[in-house]
Amino acid sequence: MIRTKRFVAALRRTPSDVKRLFQEPLLLMGIVLVNVFLFLFVVLPLFKIFQLSFEDNGRFSLQVFVDLMSKRYNVQPLIHSLTLGVAVSILGTLIGFIFAYAITRVNIPWKRFFTVTATFPIIAPPFMMSLSAILLFGKQGFVSKMILREIIQFKIYGFWGLLVVETLTYFSTAYLTLYGVLQAIDPALEDAALDLGASKGKIFRSITLPLATPGIASAILLIFSQSLADFGNPMILAGNYTILATQAYLTIVGMYNMKGGAALAILLLIPSLIAFCVQKYWVSRKSYVTVTGKPSAARIKVDRSLTKYSIFGLCLLLASVIFLFYGMILFGSVVKLWGANHSLTLANYAHVFTIGWEYIKDTLILSSIATPISGVLAMIIAFLVVRKNFPGKRLMELVSLLTFAVPGTVVGIGYILAFNQRPLLLTGTAAIIVLLFIFRDIAVGVQTGIAELQQIDPSIEEASTDLGADSSITFRRITLPLITPAFYSGLAFTFVKCMTAISAVIFVVSGKWNLITIAILGSVENSDLSQAAAFSVVIIIFILLALWLIQFLVNRLGGGRKLKFEKAESLQSI
Amino acid sequence: MNEAYLEIMNLSKEFFSDYQEEKVVAVKDFNLQIHKGEFLTLLGPSGCGKTTTLRLIGGFENPTRGDIYLDGAKINDVPANKRDTCMVFQSYALFPHMNIYRNVAYGLEIKKLPRNEIKEKVEKILDLVGLSGLSNRPVGQLSGGQQQRVALARAIVNEPKVLLFDEPLSNLDAKLRIRMRIFIRKIQQDLNITSVYVTHDQEEAMTLSDRIVVMNQGAIEQVGTPEEIYARPKTKFVADFIGKTTNFVSGEVLEKDGTAIGVKVWDKILRFDRPNDFHKGDKVILVVRPEMIDLSAREGMFAGQVSLVTYLGSEVIYEVAANGQLFTIQISNPLRQGTFHRGDKVWMVFDVQNIFLIKE
Numbered sequence: 001m002i003r004t005k006r007f008v009a010a011l012r013r014t015p016s017d018v019k020r021l022f023q024e025p026l027l028l029m030g031i032v033l034v035n036v037f038l039f040l041f042v043v044l045p046l047f048k049i050f051q052l053s054f055e056d057n058g059r060f061s062l063q064v065f066v067d068l069m070s071k072r073y074n075v076q077p078l079i080h081s082l083t084l085g086v087a088v089s090i091l092g093t094l095i096g097f098i099f100a101y102a103i104t105r106v107n108i109p110w111k112r113f114f115t116v117t118a119t120f121p122i123i124a125p126p127f128m129m130s131l132s133a134i135l136l137f138g139k140q141g142f143v144s145k146m147i148l149r150e151i152i153q154f155k156i157y158g159f160w161g162l163l164v165v166e167t168l169t170y171f172s173t174a175y176l177t178l179y180g181v182l183q184a185i186d187p188a189l190e191d192a193a194l195d196l197g198a199s200k201g202k203i204f205r206s207i208t209l210p211l212a213t214p215g216i217a218s219a220i221l222l223i224f225s226q227s228l229a230d231f232g233n234p235m236i237l238a239g240n241y242t243i244l245a246t247q248a249y250l251t252i253v254g255m256y257n258m259k260g261g262a263a264l265a266i267l268l269l270i271p272s273l274i275a276f277c278v279q280k281y282w283v284s285r286k287s288y289v290t291v292t293g294k295p296s297a298a299r300i301k302v303d304r305s306l307t308k309y310s311i312f313g314l315c316l317l318l319a320s321v322i323f324l325f326y327g328m329i330l331f332g333s334v335v336k337l338w339g340a341n342h343s344l345t346l347a348n349y350a351h352v353f354t355i356g357w358e359y360i361k362d363t364l365i366l367s368s369i370a371t372p373i374s375g376v377l378a379m380i381i382a383f384l385v386v387r388k389n390f391p392g393k394r395l396m397e398l399v400s401l402l403t404f405a406v407p408g409t410v411v412g413i414g415y416i417l418a419f420n421q422r423p424l425l426l427t428g429t430a431a432i433i434v435l436l437f438i439f440r441d442i443a444v445g446v447q448t449g450i451a452e453l454q455q456i457d458p459s460i461e462e463a464s465t466d467l468g469a470d471s472s473i474t475f476r477r478i479t480l481p482l483i484t485p486a487f488y489s490g491l492a493f494t495f496v497k498c499m500t501a502i503s504a505v506i507f508v509v510s511g512k513w514n515l516i517t518i519a520i521l522g523s524v525e526n527s528d529l530s531q532a533a534a535f536s537v538v539i540i541i542f543i544l545l546a547l548w549l550i551q552f553l554v555n556r557l558g559g560g561r562k563l564k565f566e567k568a569e570s571l572q573s574i
Numbered sequence: 575m576n577e578a579y580l581e582i583m584n585l586s587k588e589f590f591s592d593y594q595e596e597k598v599v600a601v602k603d604f605n606l607q608i609h610k611g612e613f614l615t616l617l618g619p620s621g622c623g624k625t626t627t628l629r630l631i632g633g634f635e636n637p638t639r640g641d642i643y644l645d646g647a648k649i650n651d652v653p654a655n656k657r658d659t660c661m662v663f664q665s666y667a668l669f670p671h672m673n674i675y676r677n678v679a680y681g682l683e684i685k686k687l688p689r690n691e692i693k694e695k696v697e698k699i700l701d702l703v704g705l706s707g708l709s710n711r712p713v714g715q716l717s718g719g720q721q722q723r724v725a726l727a728r729a730i731v732n733e734p735k736v737l738l739f740d741e742p743l744s745n746l747d748a749k750l751r752i753r754m755r756i757f758i759r760k761i762q763q764d765l766n767i768t769s770v771y772v773t774h775d776q777e778e779a780m781t782l783s784d785r786i787v788v789m790n791q792g793a794i795e796q797v798g799t800p801e802e803i804y805a806r807p808k809t810k811f812v813a814d815f816i817g818k819t820t821n822f823v824s825g826e827v828l829e830k831d832g833t834a835i836g837v838k839v840w841d842k843i844l845r846f847d848r849p850n851d852f853h854k855g856d857k858v859i860l861v862v863r864p865e866m867i868d869l870s871a872r873e874g875m876f877a878g879q880v881s882l883v884t885y886l887g888s889e890v891i892y893e894v895a896a897n898g899q900l901f902t903i904q905i906s907n908p909l910r911q912g913t914f915h916r917g918d919k920v921w922m923v924f925d926v927q928n929i930f931l932i933k934e
Contacts, residue, residue: 023651023653024653457665457667459663459664459665459667460665460667460668460669460670462634462654462661462663462667463661463663463667463668463669463728464669464680465634465653465654465655466632466634466654466655466659466660466661466729467655467660467680467681467684467728467732468655468656468681468684468685468732469655469680469684470653470655473684477680478669481671482670482671
């Protein structure tokens, strides 16, 4: 009954909106184009996977899943992925919370240092941790061989290794989410509890923690999906502990079993989508705090020496571990032959810039093409979703945010299925990589744009309309300049993601167009660890250069606003 | 003058809220004619539909039913950016990334006027609003009053057929508000711009307007000059909404002749010269403004007892309990008349000549 009423209401509301659209052909064209793009490059690839795995001789069938589930080696990756995901998300959230709490609530020294340490993993290629784990604890590892002289053997290949590296990689997400949430809790609430006689411990248990609970749930779900989607680390470190993302890849590339790979991809997609929906439609609605970025009154910080120094010690310990891992990459990159000859050399870098230059060039070119397109498209979508009224608006928003929820492996498989034949024959071209880059992470740009726009008084844009501007002029001259910070944050985020992408693009790279991350994976597989380390360092240098460049542009054009890159990441959870 | 310049016919606007399936009627069967050069105010409590009406005129909302004519042409289907109306927004809505000059020039640039003509017009308007010399200043560095002037300049520089104001003074402090409203009225009269102004502040409406439209729940309660609205309210809502605290007294028409009616109020019969509007037996309400009652120690019309005295210097506000009702009474010039105290027995004398009657 309510549904029909809503339907009737929607019908009656639509005509005038549609009439409006036809008065602005440019706006109408924009909406149609965005929808076509989203359909082709987000919906169609997913549809192809479903089609391949559920269709048997033109009829709906679950046969492929029956086949999959009947074999132990196929069921195992599912169990492994879920187990790992749960473990990583809990551990990662705990570490993220410790950092976030220490920085927002405790009067510890070296806050900037800890902030940088806690956010650095975001810009590093995600599989660097695995590489470092091998450098440290592998057969030829620095710790296992040089320090402990092979007395203890570490089992880094498998669950424990993955747990450590994924936790160290993804706890940043939890940190940023929880930093935002803890910062946004009104200090007056905690002051009120203190005023009513609560101790610091009591305040933590009865005020801070309950208010942060939705944030904690968010962080857990986000890390869970990130762990599920992780491809680089398991490729290097999984050993016999097979997981879905890599198993789907190996099924397709190694066994040429498209149907089986697609089915595994769906098994991977389902828990990711569930986590996304729970986070987006349930947890975020429970939130008590809204992140407005409004400066709040000074917060009374925990300053009792015992609490303070134990938390400081814990942070220091975690930071040292992170430094040890990244430092080992730096060290590994200047060593002649890891495990055998530890004399220093720059030969690895020479190799990177000669033999590896093709990879670097391709990566830089493709990322530089994709980044601005993705950024502008994201802002256009955000503008349409927040400010315009047209049928199918909610669907457009959902589809553009969907890209965030779908693991890269699934997207990659979808792309090869969707674009391997005419009229959309794209496999082997640079275009398919660029398109993948554009749509892979557009959700973050859209999300940041939406959040920024919602803070801007709509009457500013109405004033522009009132003074005679149509939607396209208003977007170009008013909206875009006003959401510049979000725009640049989106650019920075997208560029980093393009430079470090691996899970989806590994399906669509070709001899002609190849990427640096794939080269690193190759080097690791050839046990050329020093080479891989040098490549990783170079990626990070290029990323830092690009971030610096974008920040420079913001300073020059954006009136000195601070780049809210960290905000872009933490917004995923809002 | 009597030809309608902006005409609104049977205008209705219904919204469908996103989550509840209920229909919300924001404006219903709104009819109004506005003359050229007139300053008209839409006045009413929040949620009465006044802003929606303004946004319908500006083209920001589409009417569910009804038509809007401007200068003889129907403008229902003309989008906001093609409509010859300009709005001064409540939040000013200045473009924060542009300076004063760029803000004011924006509309002219979109009309693709020649550069030197734009410059000329902008400078003339900035001079008019008293901001000449500041044209390069970023709007973020302006005071509230200056921002208000920029918003006004940005709208009038386009020489719109109708100027719309959406509670433009609500973000200013009390003193500045009074200065700005005199300023707005002067400029409006100098340029003879037809204006529609939305406010919930009756004092603002009274001082600014040629005519006031009092709105309630999406519909018009009364249209009239400030004096008509105050002295001769048509409904109890208008009587109550306009003025400070108005006293309402029930009565019944007992007798009627050619020149007057006799209304029974409690134990007295008061005579009003309104024979044409009421019949014998009608229940009526007396609209008694606080200044329409005089207090006296000598026996008068109705006996009462003072329950609260608020001394304001130039006047005293009394609260008097009489016949189970509380009256608010304003006595000017207390120095001459002397004051009563809490608990004093007093007599109220109604200024029957000025008291207005409405049907219950």
